[in-house]
Amino acid sequence: MPTERSIVEFAHSFKKPVITVQHGRHGTSRYYPPFNDPIVSDKLCVWGNRDKQILIDNKHPASKIEVCGSPIFKHLKPRIPHEGVNIVFYPEHWDKEVPENKAVTKELRQLRYKNKNIKIITKIIDGHNPNDYDNPVSSSRVLPSHLDICVDVLAKADIVVGIEEGTFGLLAQAMDIPVVIMEEWSPKACSGDERYKTYWRRISEGSKKTSLKNLNATILRQLENPEELKEQRKTASIEDGGINIENPIEKIANAIKNAK
8 A cells, every 4th residue: 555655665765664453354455566665675474374474375484474373362352152143244334335235234133123033233343323223233344342342242142144254253253153144246436446346345254145135034044053164263363363273472573583
């Protein structure tokens, strides 16, 4: 990104090495199509092997990429028994509200209307209007409380529904919670960047993919069969998040120490 490049160039002008650390699931997307930014830092610390392989496949030097895992998993907590069924929806965050969020919310309300034991909880962040959603729980990604709030919501979730997997979906998979992704997405620019219209929205095998039309039926089937993608969720947590790496902070620190 332009900001990253300017920081790196400034540091390199003083002959200082620069390390970039992945922020968020799929946080390396600026380095492959449609953006194709170069890795200008001396070392890029990624969460899991999947991101490293995608970068290598897109002609980035393997010597610059270090798989370090992610410290987000230290926030995980045991799931909490509760009455009824909690469906947690996490809307897509874009530069503005998107129609897909409203479409999923409408479908979920129909499901709740037909099943009185179902409760809809919506995990929102800055930029979402809480008045648009059912039982909104908000957090800010710039505050230290963000991940703990996310995990507190997930601890009482029976199933998680999204439009793109993202970090929240990864946390759900790491907690062995079924994740359903509504795949239909109308291409749209973000922050004026037309390249986002062809942005690659990759979804792991750890999520059950569905259309909007079949969303509620898919949710009910996953609730009846929560073990169906158990192994795939575990694999996604490893490949996308590096949850198997015992001390990611130490790995990142070693990458910093060894940077040249």
